[in-house]
Amino acid sequence: KPFWETPGAAASLQQAWHFFILGLEHILIGYDHLLFLFALLVVCIKLKSLVLIVTAFTIAHSLTLALAYFKIVELPAAIVESAIALSIVFVAIENCVVQQPKKRWLMTFLLGLIHGLGFAGVLRELAVPTSNRILSLLTFNLGVEVGQVLLVAAFFPLLFFLSNSLLHKQSSNAQKNASTGKELGMRLLPIAALTTALYFVNPGTALAVGALAPLMLLLHRWLGLRVGLQIGSSLLIASIGLFWFIERAILT
Secondary structure, three states, X not given: OOHHHOOOHHHHHXXXXXHHHHHHHHHHHOHHHHHHHHHHHOOOOOHHHHHHHHHHHHHHHHHHHHHHHOOOOOOOHHHHHHHHXXXXXXXXXXXXXXXXXXXHHHHHHHHHHHXXXXXXXXXXXXXXXXXXXXXXXXXXXXXXXXXXXXXXHHHHHHHHHHHOOOOOOOOOOHHHHHHHHHHHHHHHHHHHHHHHHHHOOOHHHHHHHHHHHHHHHHHHHHHOHHHHHHHHHHHHHHXXXXXXXXXXXXXX
C-alpha cells in the first residue's frame, strides 16, 4: 500500500505539516536568527560565497538541532540565547573590521552550531509523540530551511545590485537614472512580497523586515557601499546584539 493509504498516515502528515509551519515561523519571526543572517548577507556580494555560507549554516544548525533534540548535547537555555546574541555581535564587528572576510563559511558553520541549539529549544517545549519524533525533527528543520531561503532570496538581489551600483553619486543622464530606478524597483519586489506575507504571520516582524530596505538604501546613498551600507548596518546590528546579550546574560 502507498504510505498515504496506511493507518495513521493522515495524522502523520498533519503532524509533519504542523512542525514544518513551526520551523518556518520560528526562523521568520525569530529576530535574533534573522539579524544573524542579515549580518552574514550584508558583506556577501558574490553568489559563490552566498551558497557556501547558507550551506554551512544549514549543516551546522541541522547537526546541533538533532543532537539537542535527542538530548545528546544539552546546554542551559540562558547560555544558548546569550551565545546567539554574541554571535550576532561577532559577525557584525567582523563586517566593520574586514572588508572581505575570508573563509566566512567556516565561521558561519561554527556559529551555526549555537543557533541549532536555539532551534532545538522550541521543539523541547512541545509534546512530540515518540513514534513520530524523527518526522517532526525533519519537517521542523525543513521549515527553518525554507524560511532561511525566503529571506536570502528576498534580500540578496538588492544587496548584489547595491554592491554594483553608484546610487550615492548623482548622474545628469536622465535615461540612465530612469533605467537604474526601474532596476532598483525590480530588486525591491521580493522584499515587498516577503513583508506582505509576514504581515499575516507577525505584523511586528513584517514591519522590521520592511524597514530594512529603505534603511539600506538611505545608508548606501548617503555614505556609499562600504561606509554606509556595510559598516553602518553592521554597527546597528552589533548594538542590537549587544543589547540582547546584556539582557539575556546579565539582566535575567
